[in-house]
Amino acid sequence: MDQNLGKILVIDDNEDVLFSAKMLLKKHASEVIMEKNPKKIPFLVSNGDFDIILLDMNFTQDITSGQEGFYWLKEILKYDPSAVVVMITAFGDVEMAVRALKEGATDFVLKPWQNEKLLATLSSASKLRNSYKEVHQLKEVNKSLCAELNAPQSIITGQSPAMRNLFSIIDKVAKTDADILLLGENGTGKEVIARTIHQRSSRADKVFVTVDMGAVTESLFESELFGHKKGAFTDAKEDRIGRIEAANGGTLFLDEIGNLSLAMQAKLLTVLQRREVIRVGTNKPIPVNIRLISATNMLLKEMVQRHEFRQDLLYRINTVELNLPPLRERLDDIPLFAEHFLESYSQKYKQPLKVLSDNALQKLKRYNWPGNVRELQHVLERASIMSDNSELQADDFFFISETQPEAKPAQVDSQKLDDLERDAVQRVLQKYDGNISKAAKELGLSRGALYRRLEKYAL
Known part of the structure; x- marks a missing residue:
């Protein structure tokens, strides 16, 4: 035998x-x-x-x-x-x-x-x-799949030179198993790009698992990513598979990876180097076969110089680095996004399809879009709900202020990026009279991630 x-x-x-x-x-x-x-x-x-x-x-x-x-x-x-x-x-x-x-x-x-x-x-x-x-792992993977399937979906589109260049790179790297780092401001569609890469890869028929690293506390980091055995700690009432193990055979997407503490970075690096996890409460290594895609809006290379991010981890996660342009640098793509979002809201709210008028489109192109595509999505959703017209006019977007095209920066350094994020957070908080849940939802952040930004900007 x-x-x-x-x-x-x-x-x-x-x-x-x-x-x-x-x-x-x-x-x-x-x-x-x-x-x-x-x-x-x-x-x-x-x-x-x-x-x-x-x-x-x-x-x-x-x-x-x-x-x-x-x-x-x-x-x-x-x-x-x-x-x-x-x-x-x-x-x-x-x-x-x-x-x-x-x-x-x-x-x-x-x-x-x-x-x-x-x-x-x-x-x-x-x-x-x-x-x-196998049954236990399938149940856990099924939970992850259900969460992913219920997540709001968006699109990857664009005719601007920046996007055409990005599409070209995606076509090349998607077919490989190379680890990818996505860089870009909040709301530029990093998760959408990650899903697109997964769908065009040899792992397309396997699971795509996302982890918002900005929402994972240090105390729960190992349990959430590596899993745990029943009784490993007070609230461990049953065995639980970790998110990394759940992604076995498929793609693991680590969003907001720049928010990890140095201690958590060290633990993650060990797993990525060995390609195995050890559940909390056990000593048994479990091999994992994953394709890693990470994302952040933070400048990791500057963080490495400030000793806030491990250089060896940065090398590990960015075999290929992709930079996503902000919406203000690809304003000609707004009509494509508008067509998609307005069609989806027509189906969602069971109302006649609405379109943008020329004056509405020009107003949208004059706006600076600190929240990028995510903000455009919310703006179009609100206008489609509130307007009684089949053609949306500039006045239907009264809640956004116009900026002149020449005021948009060609390149945003770290300080300007922080200022833009601070202004966006402050504006949305004022809009909802300090309601954290509503503000976090509009900004596309978890409550924990929003609290960290409030602390960072002393708001």
């Missing part, structure tokens, strides 16, 4: 049985742990990820009834409900076997056992354990 049975725990108070089991199983298992004292079961099961547990039904305190075995079976399943437990006893009968199976055992063997029969039983048990793992 060449099959690897995984990690096996054998619990029996008879040293001869333990020795025989180890001599037989060490050729077929990745690891065999032997234990005489059943009182150590809670510690062993809660700290080790066992594929199969061989449990004696009778210990010295109770030689023939099997009651101790049933007690410890319940304890094992309490710590790990998906544990695969094979009961062993020299005094088994059909009634005891049936009871063991009813109480959660996977199978039942008599000792002294026949080696081939025992190995065949454990082989079946190993397959069952693997199926449990």
Whole structure:
């Protein structure tokens, strides 16, 4: 038998049985742990990820009834409900076997056992354990997929030279597994670009998992990204797969990666270098095969010089670097966005399709768009709801102020970028009288990310 049975725990108070089991199983298992004292079961099961547990039904305190075995079976399943437990006893009968199976055992063997029969039983048990793992992982991946499918979708479009150049690069890199770093202001469509790259890659039929790093607190970082085992900490009421593991085989999109602390950067770098995760509360590395796409509106190279971002992590995540132009540098793309968004709002609100008049379009082109495409999307949604006309006029956009084209900067340095973001945050806060939830929604930020910006700009 060449099959690897995984990690096996054998619990029996008879040293001869333990020795025989180890001599037989060490050729077929990745690891065999032997234990005489059943009182150590809670510690062993809660700290080790066992594929199969061989449990004696009778210990010295109770030689023939099997009651101790049933007690410890319940304890094992309490710590790990998906544990695969094979009961062993020299005094088994059909009634005891049936009871063991009813109480959660996977199978039942008599000792002294026949080696081939025992190995065949454990082989079946190993397959069952693997199926449990696959079902659990599929459930977790399904949760991620549902979240992704329910996320608001946008489009990638444009005829401007900057966008045509960007499309050309995307066509080249999408077919590879190269790690990509997307740079650009808030609202420029970094997640849309990431999804587009995924859809044009060889992983298109696999999962696309997003993580807003700006919303992940340091205390929950490892649990959220790497997963955890039940009981690893106070609120860990069940085993949970991490976001990185959920993306196995597909694409992992780490948004706002510039917000990570140096401690979190170090942990992330280790995972990316080894391409394996270790769930909180375990010591077992889990291999992962992911395509990484990261994004930020921050100037990481300047952060490296200020020792705020690890240079080795920057090298790791930006095999290819893509810069997304702000909307004010691609104003000719506004009609394309308007056509798409107005059509989607017509369907969403079950109203006649609305179009932009020439004077409305000119007004939109004179606006500076600090919130970029995301702000344009919200502006068009509001106008389409409030206007009774089939053709939107300039007056339907009374809530935006016009700026002259010559006032737009050709290139925005870090200080000007901060000023633009501060002004946008302040303007939206005033609009909603300080309501954090509404302001965060309009800005396309999580509440946590908005709070960090309020603290950063002393608002």
